[in-house]
Amino acid sequence: MKYRRLGRTDIEVSAVAMGCWALAGGHTWGSQDEADSIATVHAALDAGVNFFDTAEGYGDGYSEEVLGRALKGRRHETVVATKVSRRNLAHDAVLQACERSLRRLQTDVIDLYQIHWPGRTVPLAETFAALEKLRDQGKVRAIGMSNFGIGDLTDLLTIGHCQTDQLPYSLLWRAIEHEIQPKCVDESIGILCYSPLMQGLLTGKYTSPDEVPDGRARTRHFSKDRPSVRHGEPGCEAETFAAIARVRQISASVGESMAKVSVAWLLAQPGVNAVLAGARKPEQIRETAQAAALTLAPETIEALTEATEKVKQLLGTSPDIWGGKAEGRFR
Ligand SMILES: NC(=O)c1ccc[n+]([C@@H]2O[C@H](COP(=O)([O-])OP(=O)(O)OC[C@H]3O[C@@H](n4cnc5c(N)ncnc54)[C@H](OP(=O)(O)O)[C@@H]3O)[C@@H](O)[C@H]2O)c1
Numbered sequence: 111m112k113y114r115r116l117g118r119t120d121i122e123v124s125a126v127a128m129g130c131w132a133l134a135g136g137h138t139w140g141s142q143d144e145a146d147s148i149a150t151v152h153a154a155l156d157a158g159v160n161f162f163d164t165a166e167g168y169g170d171g172y173s174e175e176v177l178g179r180a181l182k183g184r185r186h187e188t189v190v191a192t193k194v195s196r197r198n199l200a201h202d203a204v205l206q207a208c209e210r211s212l213r214r215l216q217t218d219v220i221d222l223y224q225i226h227w228p229g230r231t232v233p234l235a236e237t238f239a240a241l242e243k244l245r246d247q248g249k250v251r252a253i254g255m256s257n258f259g260i261g262d263l264t265d266l267l268t269i270g271h272c273q274t275d276q277l278p279y280s281l282l283w284r285a286i287e288h289e290i291q292p293k294c295v296d297e298s299i300g301i302l303c304y305s306p307l308m309q310g311l312l313t314g315k316y317t318s319p320d321e322v323p324d325g326r327a328r329t330r331h332f333s334k335d336r337p338s339v340r341h342g343e344p345g346c347e348a349e350t351f352a353a354i355a356r357v358r359q360i361s362a363s364v365g366e367s368m369a370k371v372s373v374a375w376l377l378a379q380p381g382v383n384a385v386l387a388g389a390r391k392p393e394q395i396r397e398t399a400q401a402a403a404l405t406l407a408p409e410t411i412e413a414l415t416e417a418t419e420k421v422k423q424l425l426g427t428s429p430d431i432w433g434g435k436a437e438g439r440f441r
Pocket residue numbers: 128129130131132163164226256257276277303304305306307308309310313315369386387388389390393394395397398
């Protein structure tokens with residue numbers, strides 16, 4: 111495993127982190143067995159992963175609870191990131207949400223506390239003051255944002271700084287490259303890449319859109335005719351699956367799995383601090399963790415970039431994976 115400094119802090123995090131959303135199961139992921147979840151966290155630790163990302167919003171706190179149970183006795187080896195939900199951004203609500211997360215995680219400090227989505231009803235300065243208070247009290251070590259676009263980051267930078275911005279970034283979701291990534295690089299804000307495997311599309315398990323379960327076929331790659339889709343757009347299923355086929359070929363040509371190659375590509379991109387790889391089974395995180403040791407040749411990186419360029423252009427500049435271009439929640 112390779113380790114990097116989290117933002118400008120002295121906290122060392124594994125380049126491949128484990129994302130714990132799927133541990134909550136639910137509509138997107140389907141049922142998830144807790145014993146599998148705990149075994150997956152232990153496999154991550156054994157593979158050198160020390161960085162775990164969760165949120166109070168994942169299964170209404172259940173993901174945090176499972177992570178807390180899984181890390182019992184090994185919490186000191188880890189860096190735990192969680193998030194306060196958009197509904198809890200008023201000053202006192204942030205303080206109370208943090209206490210609840212600490213309890214569920216069975217810890218007395220959150221290493222990275224992030225605003226999950228910008229709220230824009232409570233003044234950002236009010237939320238930020240609460241986060242700083244928690245840091246001053248020693249309940250939080252570092253402050254991060256998530257889903258902050260140029261407008262929200264600019265507002266933030268007038269009142270303070272954050273160590274990281276957690277953003278959707280993968281070979282099949284490159285919208286942040288247009289503006290947000292360069293801004294993060296300029297401002298020394300570390301990028302934490304979420305949904306790096308595009309929720310399984312980049313693992314090679316699906317060869318056509320029809321094979322993708324409905325809970326995962328809600329992103330803007332898929333047609334508005336799929337159930338539960340809220341973006342109202344035609345999607346770009348044919349181009350997405352053509353890009354996946356090309357990524358499969360390139361991965362085979364270097365003798366590596368698509369999942370590893372996809373994560374290694376991200377780790378080679380500017381400003382990327384860590385990749386939050388979701389996993390529900392031990393073998394999944396064992397595989398993606400190995401991507402930290404995989405250095406792709408410049409021509410392989412270029413070929414992968416080229417293979418997904420058309421999808422990038424078709425999806426446009428809105429980084430919102432699920433919301434239509436018109437109601438995109440990024441600003
Ligand atoms: N800040 C935000 O708004 C936000 C939003 C989304 C995600 N996140 C964070 O980012 C993390 C990762 O994103 P994600 O969970 O959406 O998606 P992801 O990492 O792109 O995909 C994870 C899923 O892919 C499958 N998978 C993983 N490794 C595999 C392997 N080696 N071989 C085959 N299949 C494999 C697993 O599902 P199956 O086995 O079911 O196929 C797994 O749950 C989340 O857990 C969360 O921490 C944050």
